[in-house]
Amino acid sequence: MSAVAPGAATSMPSEAMSVRLARRRSRIVGERIIEAVLFVAALVSVFTTVGIVYILVKESVVFFEEVPFWDFLTDTQWTPLFDDAHFGIMVLLSGTLTSSAVALSIAIPLGTIIAIYLSEFAPFAVREVAKPFLELLGGVPTIIYGYFALLFVTPLLQKIYPELPGFNLLAAGIVMGIMIIPYVSSISEDAMRAVPMSLREGSYAMGATRFQTAVKVVVPAAISGIASAYILGISRAVGETMILAVAAGMQPNLTFNPLEPAATITAYIVQVALGDLPHGSIGYQTIFAAGLTLMLFTLACNIGGHVLRKSFREAY
Template structure:
């Protein structure tokens, strides 16, 4: 059989295996679905990998250090000649700076969200909201030196005995830094509230302020709670501001006017050192990171429960 005789047979087979045009969109959808699924699985795999590394290294750490000592000792001096491995000083520093940040960010972010959602005109909102979100684009090291060189001297005029490194200025600047996260997500949640609820409140004689705080705000509370949880997670994980402005001395104190170290600041401090890989001092950063991960997980879990409860209530 020559080539000219075989060619019609090959063309006929190619036509038989050709995909019908009707099925082409379905194959495209399946391909897109596969890509999206692989992307989602990749993010899950990365998370599992991070948790696995932290858990494995922390397990090796706790083979040498008692868990009871880790949770109850009031001193954290793992690099000293007489080491102590109590995580409480780092936890207290993290909790205090986060609390100060939330005291600043939650009221300010909520007020900004209410104004942009209920009071500002569309043109003003479209101008102010992107400008406010630009605060989240400023490098955190800039915020750190802003806290050290501007906020701390300003606070020392009120408290003359305030040390140069303190948790108050660090927490205050972290609060300013996370205001865009709180206000942006909260404003989106409030804008999603149906207009009929506002009109019903106005029909009953409510003022704009009463409508905003007694109708719109409670109706959007599930989304606002998500904004608060995002702010908490961002404040807990902040590194450079606390490393620059709060000091790196791990001290068990709940006074924001004193210097202290946070868990993220300690991780940075040790990571920049020359500790040998596999040493117990090196593994302290993984135990600290696992503790930080568990704290963040608890806050996110609480936020999920809160959102679910208020979503069912409203």
């Protein structure tokens, strides 16, 4: 027994230590597992993006094996399902650009003015009521906007301009602009409210009015955030589908006149994707080429926005 006692005495501390070590090990393992789970979650989004790009590029390569790239860019007709097939993306792009231009010419000025009002002028109570209502605009399903454009805005515009066709880019663009207003105003307002009070006080102390302070100090100070709001608005406009499919018509038409009907890239994709084209046919491949164009366009917008944000970033 006397031989055991000293042995037990020496093993006691090492046992306690090994318990502590084991605890630490299990804690480290636990943290590794959490880290791994988080990493996988992050990977999902990366893989999704990479997967989409991969499919778009792969299917587009098949398309471009049949259609010369130069024709794709310069042809002035888009008739992929005809016997005499033409694949001029400009035709669809013109519809997208025109409808987006109409939408942005509404959303950007109105969104900015609303943001300035809510951030710099509106009393607390007004802002608390107006903001949720405004954000509701962005939550309305786009199919409802589409029918609103087709059955309400177009007839209204026809009273002013009777020759306006039933399907047209103007009504669709206007309604799309209304839909985009909350995206522009909400982010712009957040950016303006983040401008420190000390800058506003500096301006007021110089004898500036509220309006001068808002336009000459707060807006320039928030310009990087406001620019991102615009970029988001552009992306929304370019990618919008349902309003255009419903109200602007599905007829490919190379035009920059908003009074005409025209198909956009997105409307065309919907049209083809809902049709019963055989898998692997050239008509089926076109939607991937069109989708890739759309994606490159929004990517360019996002990169442009990123560059803008960097170059305008101000340290207060």
